[in-house]
Amino acid sequence: MKKLGALFLSIFMVMSVFTTAHAAEKPVGVWIDGTEVKLGNSNPVVEKGTTLVPMRPLLEKLNVNMNWNKKTQTVTGTKNGLALSLTIGSTTATVNGEKKKLEVAPKTINNVTYVPVRFISETIGYKVEWNAAQRTITFVANNEAAGSTGFLWKVENNGNTVYLLGSIHVANDKMYPLRTEIEAAFEASQYLGVEVDLTKVDQTEMQKFLTEKGSYTDGTKLKDHVSADTYNKVVALLKANGLAGNAFDSYKPWVVTQGISSLQMQTTDYTPDTGIDLYFTQKAGKLNKPIIELENMQLQLNMFNQFSDGLQEKLLLDTLDSLKQTDKAAATASLDALSQMWMQGDEQSLVAMTQAVAKEPEYYKGLVSDRNANMVKHVKEYLNSDKKATYLVVVGALHMLGDDGIVTQLQKDGFNVVKQ
Missing domain, CATH: 3.30.457.10 (Copper amine oxidase-like, N-terminal domain)
Structure with missing residues (x-):
């Protein structure tokens, strides 16, 4: 994956907070x-x-x-x-x-x-x-009793324990069940930490924020901010999906890029509804287990909005170009590979993905390193507190490894991080 845009769908799966709307469809x-x-x-x-x-x-x-x-x-x-x-x-x-x-x-x-x-x-x-x-549910003989491996670490300090779980935000049912150690970490924890509690996102507020930050309010349109070639590709893609060619005209390139990724996701069986984060957030909610947000929706949306105009168009154009493969199975194949990476706990592939993102410094800084520093700060607070408590912190897997990863930073700061 040499081009940044070819990574975007992958990043959507392991990092994105965006969810897709569900239209009325045929019965399951x-x-x-x-x-x-x-x-x-x-x-x-x-x-x-x-x-x-x-x-x-x-x-x-x-x-x-x-x-x-x-x-x-x-x-x-x-x-x-x-x-x-x-x-x-x-x-x-x-x-x-x-x-x-x-x-x-x-x-x-x-x-x-x-x-x-x-x-x-x-x-x-x-x-x-x-x-x-x-839109089918299929019963398959379960020959995977051990469950998905995932990415799980354990850190202890001052009587506190923090389990770190690298998540996939957009998943499918094949990733379940999870292995016993992951479920046990959740059972042992008094607190669940996540990037954003998606069960409590105010959709009205988020739409208002998107309108304020992600759309043009000065009378200009998308075509005034990107090249004619990029704009024409957006229009062609929308029409190919049965949508109005001007559907994205009011939005900035970063919103359009997310929208296109969502369109592509709808051709697969991967959804936020089965994501690892939401799985544990819903379990915690039913058990009245306190949920701690390490970030918030506004912070994450601002991250995209603050990317330079050049990077925003690059992300958009490269994402459009990655869709030249008209075979819709290509999207599923890419996500299947990422799913297998998570199910097998393939750290080598995870690090390679992190390094690929790092080749675009501005993108890497906003998406990964700056946010990692904030997450590490929270984890240290849990480890150094006087609560003597256990936490399960579930964040995108891309935050965990590499030079600026949460695991790496904690190890550099003298904490004993043990792979589970």
Whole structure:
């Protein structure tokens, strides 16, 4: 990846805070062992990031023997020595007598009982895969019990413990489950630290900020600030995606670049909804575990806005040029490689990505080194405090290694950072 623009989609995955809007689309389909589950008119629903599906057709397709207790609103199921039970409105389920915590409770909608699809799949011995293009949930035999490796380190000082987890902000279901050590770090922590708590972002305020910082208010348009060649490529891309050619006219190049990356993301099955950050943020919210923001949305948006005009257009043009590969599978292949890097905990590839970004000094300073210094400052505060507490700090993986990485800086300052 010699050009900076070729990195942008990768950076979007491991660094970006932007999320994409979800338009109304065709109903989600559920497939098991190559056959679609007939759900009738009862479509899957999403609640707090968790997909729920109609219980009866799902369990019947999985050959689970069911028993419904109307009085207690409890369903029990058995299959090959496995016994499970779920109760409407309760986030506690049981598997072979052991209590399990559900992200979302089973519920009844129009006299149809809905259950969390991931809980059912993992309990029966499957994992779920999401295909955004086809809008399908597929049950796949789970042969990866160890879970994704990721990038995890542990630092201790003054009775405090900080776990550092390098995240992927935009992911897919293939990255789950996570290995036991990552989940254990979350369980052990009293605090969760993230770049920005995306569950509490005020969309109205963010749009207002984007309008103020990311759009032209002096009567000029995008075409007045970039070359004719760059502008024509933007118009052509928008029209190719069925959008108005002037849709981005009011916005600065950095906003347009993010918008184009979002368009490309929509051709893949990678979404912010399954990102590592959001996964833990939602878990912490349900457990009332305090969430600490190391940054804020305004800071991150200002970073892009403060890039020079030359860098903004370079990012935009290089991103457009990287889309000359008309094969939409190219975007998925690139993100698949990054996903594999994270799942395998490939530090060599992560460092190489950091070094590639560093070849553009202004971009690297704003995106990586300046922000790393601020994050290291926070981590040191946790380590040196008198709280005697445990923290899990989840930030973009690109912040962790390299000359200015959080891990590297802590080691230089004398802390013993242990890879987990």
